[in-house]
Amino acid sequence: MCQSAASCASLKLRKFTAGKLTAPVIQYKGISFQASQRFLRATSYQSSLGSFAHEGSLKSMQVANSRSKAISMRAQSRAGAHLSSFQSESPTSKKLEASSGDMNGTRGIIFRQLFDTSGSCTYTYLLGDPGAKEAILIDPVLEMVERDLAVVDDLGLELKYVLNTHCHADHITGSGAIKNLRPTVKSMIAEASGARADIHLQPGETVHFGDRHIEARATPGHTDGCMTFVSRDNGGMAFTGDALLIRGCGRTDFQQGSAETLFDSVHSQIFSRASRFAYPAMITGRHHSTVLEEKTFNPRLTKSKEEFRSIMQNLGLPYPEKIDAAVPANMACGIQD
Numbered sequence: 221m222c223q224s225a226a227s228c229a230s231l232k233l234r235k236f237t238a239g240k241l242t243a244p245v246i247q248y249k250g251i252s253f254q255a256s257q258r259f260l261r262a263t264s265y266q267s268s269l270g271s272f273a274h275e276g277s278l279k280s281m282q283v284a285n286s287r288s289k290a291i292s293m294r295a296q297s298r299a300g301a302h303l304s305s306f307q308s309e310s311p312t313s314k315k316l317e318a319s320s321g322d323m324n325g326t327r328g329i330i331f332r333q334l335f336d337t338s339g340s341c342t343y344t345y346l347l348g349d350p351g352a353k354e355a356i357l358i359d360p361v362l363e364m365v366e367r368d369l370a371v372v373d374d375l376g377l378e379l380k381y382v383l384n385t386h387c388h389a390d391h392i393t394g395s396g397a398i399k400n401l402r403p404t405v406k407s408m409i410a411e412a413s414g415a416r417a418d419i420h421l422q423p424g425e426t427v428h429f430g431d432r433h434i435e436a437r438a439t440p441g442h443t444d445g446c447m448t449f450v451s452r453d454n455g456g457m458a459f460t461g462d463a464l465l466i467r468g469c470g471r472t473d474f475q476q477g478s479a480e481t482l483f484d485s486v487h488s489q490i491f492s493r494a495s496r497f498a499y500p501a502m503i504t505g506r507h508h509s510t511v512l513e514e515k516t517f518n519p520r521l522t523k524s525k526e527e528f529r530s531i532m533q534n535l536g537l538p539y540p541e542k543i544d545a546a547v548p549a550n551m552a553c554g555i556q557d
């Protein structure tokens with residue numbers, strides 16, 4: 221569990237300020253300045269940042285390049301009142317209606333697969349209930365927190381929980397930074413992970429957001445505290461973390477890893493239980509797979525347990541580049557030393 225709210229918040233703010241997320245440069249009315257944390261807190265952060273940046277970029281377009289200006293003027297002329305009203309609106313007034321079927325393509329659960337472009341190749345998943353407008357994020361990455369919260373805001377959602385499938389070794393979780401920016405958000409991770417969080421999950425627990433929920437299943441083996449989160453929506457979605465990757469699986473040679481345990485976890489909690497789609501924590505060249513596909517084609521987990529153990533013992537993988545920084549930070553809810 222996190223420590224008291226006050227000490228936890230002040231620690232996070234200090235670390236966040238000194239950490240990897242630097243204050244952005246704001247352009248407004250032709251003036252550039254670096255936003256302080258006080259500025260970001262005093263405004264509504266994403267919405268104000270978006271508004272300022274949007275106006276700044278329009279100014280730049282109009283004065284820096286005469287060709288752009290001419291194009292812009294022709295576009296305005298063609299678009300007429302529609303473009304004029306678009307330019308005069310702030311992003312805060314353009315929040316999409318979360319119950320709109322157009323936003324999600326269906327009237328079912330809101331679902332976004334977000335990719336870490338900063339280097340870890342992690343997938344972050346946003347799930348939202350279109351009625352209650354409550355949302356959860358699975359496996360947020362520190363460097364992508366601004367992007368993730370912008371998506372949440374654009375969709376008119378309120379973020380309720382941030383969950384980690386396990387204590388990651390390849391990136392620092394965005395949980396701490398998100399909690400700093402959105403103090404009502406609670407972090408979650410399996411109690412078996414030994415990591416700090418607001419709420420520790422037990423196997424079989426359900427996490428509710430609006431009328432939706434996910435079930436937390438224990439899938440240890442990559443680490444002791446790995447969980448797979450399962451939603452019944454969209455025909456069944458299993459967010460497998462690093463337990464099951466597309467045509468692969470997470471390594472088992474560190475962080476209490478055990479090939480035998482991982483084999484049993486995947487077969488008993490993922491392969492043998494009803495979920496149509498499998499969404500991993502990391503990209504392996506594909507965005508998602510189906511449980512049936514992996515049961516049929518996964519080159520490791522379709523083998524016998526003994527063959528699987530032999531494969532995992534002989535992978536010859538290098539020492540993880542970020543493990544020495546990532547694991548201690550993730551054990552502390554994403555706070556960096």
Ligand SMILES: [Fe+2]
Nearest residue numbers: 388389462470
């Ligand atoms: Fe991992």
